[in-house]
Amino acid sequence: MSERFPVPPRIQERALINRWEEYSRLYRESLENRDDFWATQARLFLTWDRDFSQTSSCDYRTGTIEWFSDGQLNVSKNCIDRHLVSRGEKPAILWEGNELGERKTITYRELHSEVCRFANMLTNLGVSKGDRVIIYLPMIPELAYSMLACARIGAVHSVVFAGFSAESLGNRIEDCQAKVVITANEGLRGPKTIPLKSICDEAVLDAQSVKAVVVVRRTSNRTEMKSGRDFWSEELLATASPECAPVVLDAEDPLFILYTSGSTGKPKGLVHTQAGYLLYTAFTHKFVFDYHEDDIYCCVADCGWITGHSYIVYGPLANGATTVMFESTPTYPDPGRYWEMIDRLGVTSFYTAPTAIRALEKEGEIWPEKYSLESLRILGSVGEPINEDAWLWYYNHVGHRRCTIVDTWWQTETGGILISPLPGVTETKPGSATFPLFGIDPVLIDDNGKEVSTTPGKGRLCIRDSWPGQSRTVFGDHDRFFDTYFREIPGMYLTGDAAERDSDGYFWIRGRVDDVLNVSGHRLGTAEIESAIDHCELVVEAAVVGIPHEVKGTGIYAFCIASREIRSVEEAEFEVKNTVRKVIGPFAAPDHVQFVTGLPKTRSGKIMRRILRKIASGDLESLGDISTLADSAVVEEIVSGRKR
Structure with a gap:
């Protein structure tokens, strides 16, 4: 389908970037003067404890990627402390629990206290800079507290999706040699109860590295606890101080490890570092979702995946936003769950996956039509290319043809969104991720390894040159990192996706080229x-x-x-x-x-x-x-x- 949908006037009027000429000029500058562009953004978006003198040092011939390497900061300080003076009483997290009516508001001041308590709890358990902490939690506030607490003390977190089995969890614990595991007694997801502690018990059975398992009480059901290893979080937190000074960290110190599937059997532990990752998530959150100070931003992903890391926790909080955290499912207790929440909270930006959109489409437009959805401006799609039917249903029945759809393309490896419409300038085509964001230079490569310069054209999607949010390595296996992403096409990052560029220059993602x-x-x-x-x-x-x-x-x-x-x-x-x-x-x-x-x-x-x-x-x-x-x-x- 080649029909273009214009930018709705009400979106364009207040957009941060609202003229195509402005996008084109900034995009051109971001490629021609890459280091100057990102140095400017780094000083605008982040608070530094020590300024950097060198913007980047990247060499795809060895898979070496460094940004702002002599700078120092703390991610937790950037996401919380610096907002306390002007935004202390502003909601940081609006938590929507599994059951309708189960909800909690956490202000930035409350978030600061909770994160400090969690940080002190971890320190009291012997966790220090560089130690790995596995987080195996449902979508509850303690998940965000745990992530930010690790960031505060320089520990490296690895969040594992709370739907993974004991074997998958155990493999990740073993691979990163985790010192502490944070889990819940149980998880709730729709009508299902997930025995997280039991799964965790099996996973840590032979884990020599694990010194403690911290258990968050999510339900009142009886839970088996192993003396000397297992601790209730509420008991540890009761004696933990609500003040904890953030540790000053180097820009290239690791922030987290996130495991993702590869074409071989063993998942890859991708490493993201402090400054570049935080800058890129904050930058893309602001411009892709056209973020304004009074927005209520809602991404319904899970923090077990990169989308939750980048666009529920780090990007929004770095920008001082109010971010929604959603524990339940799209259809529990009924298929109006999202729409009721959007109306009640006044959500302005909503970010979900095509899978959820298709599932809700099957339930019929009767459900979104029960609600006004008037607060919405931006509708986002993530995780896979969205098909035309789902795009049109989302546009017509959720956005009422008044919202911009941002169909975002990116990966765990990229840290943040690389190709996406900008709400105030991009005419959209259903199913197309449209155009690259600032600093991103997508290239199509044919079967002979040559660049496809024609338009239209198709091939394997690669990215020329680096950007701050890019993953730095595979934990403990840099050779695998280099072999997977850089060896085959010298000078390029190989995404593993196929893509097409149409006659108007729009990019269409066509799925994986690997297994x-x-x-x-x-x-x-x-x-x-x-x-x-x-x-x-x-x-x-x-x-x-x-x-x-x-x-x-x-x-x-x-x-x-x-x-x-x-x-x-x-x-x-x-x-x-x-x-x-x-x-x-x-x-x-x-x-x-x-x-x-x-x-x-x-x-x-x-x-x-x-x-x-x-x-x-x-x-x-x-x-x-x-x-x-x-x-x-x-x-x-x-x-x-x-x-x-």
Whole structure:
């Protein structure tokens, strides 16, 4: 679809950037004088304990990325302390609990006290600068307190999504050698109760590095506690001082590790550092969401993912914003949950994923039409490319054609948004992320490794030159970082995504070019899922591919070779799905499991996933040449047994 939607006049009138000429001039300057541009922004957006003299030192030939390296600051101080004089009584966090009516307002002054208490609690447990702290919590205020407390004392946090299994949690604890784990006795998500402490107990069973497990009491249910290791947070906090001086840190000291799926089985612990990351999240939050002082900003992501880090906690709080933290689900207790909250709080900017939009679209426009939604100005989309139907439903029935949709493209690795409309200047096209933000130079690379300079054009999406929010390394494995992102295309950051640039210069993201699936906005490596299936004793070999899914965007289809005769296919399929639930988490369970006698392999033993993808998605007319397969007969058998 090439229809363009103009900027609504009411948005343009008060936008921070409201003329295309202004965007073009600033964008050009940001590329031509990159260091000067970012040095200016760094001094505008951040409060420094020691100013920097060098803006950047980046070399993609070695994967070396440094920004403001001789500067010093504290992220927690930038997100809280500096706001106390002018914004002390302003709401910092509006927490919306799982149950309708369960809510809490935390002012900047209250946030300061809570974060200081958490910081002192961690210090009293022996945590100091550079130590790793795993945070395995639901979307409750204590999650933000824990993150900011780590930042305050220079500890490195690693938030693990509270839907991950004990094995996934344990792997992350082991990889980063966490000293302390912060969890809750239970998590609440819609009608479900998640036994977080029990999962954590299993995960830390053999974790030699863990000295303490701090447990936040989320429910009143009985909880098993191990003496000497497990501590209730309320008891530790009762004796912790509400004052804690922020530790002055180097700009390139690590802030957090966040694990993300790769094309190989082992998740990557991506490291983000202090100053560059905070600058980039604050900068992009301000301009992409056209942030004004009186806005109520609401991102309904989870802090277990990068979106929650960047656009619930760090970016908004650095800007002194009021940010909403949402614990529940879009449809609990009914599909009007988001819309009721938007009206009650007067939300001005709303940021969610296409998966949620599609799920709510299926419930019908009757739900958003029950509410006025008049406060909304900006509607954001994140996690995967949004399809045209969902974009139009969002625009018409939530935004009432009065809001700008910012379809944002970015990654865990990028730290913040790279390609997105700017609300006051960009005419939007449904499904297009539109144009790069300041300082971002996207490049399309063809199959021969050459730059595609034509418009229109398509290829693998790369980014030329660095930006402050870029991840610095993979924890403990810089070679993997370099090999994954920089080795193949010298001088470029390889995103792993395919993209198209249309005749108007708009960018369209076309999905992954590697074996990574985007399921409901969660990145999952096919190798990771296959490795989980290997834990099932019924399966001797498995191959996983993605298929189109009307709600999740991408579904998971698993082809499995049984280790023995199967008496009940239904029970065997359940066993495979349940194994993945236990090893990774419920969100990674396959939608379809098909048992086969063999997989299509080349004579060298390589699985032909291209063929499996076509079969799984029902594209049976264009399987291509199968004569190179070691046993082409397996294709016919797989086709005949395909799950509809």
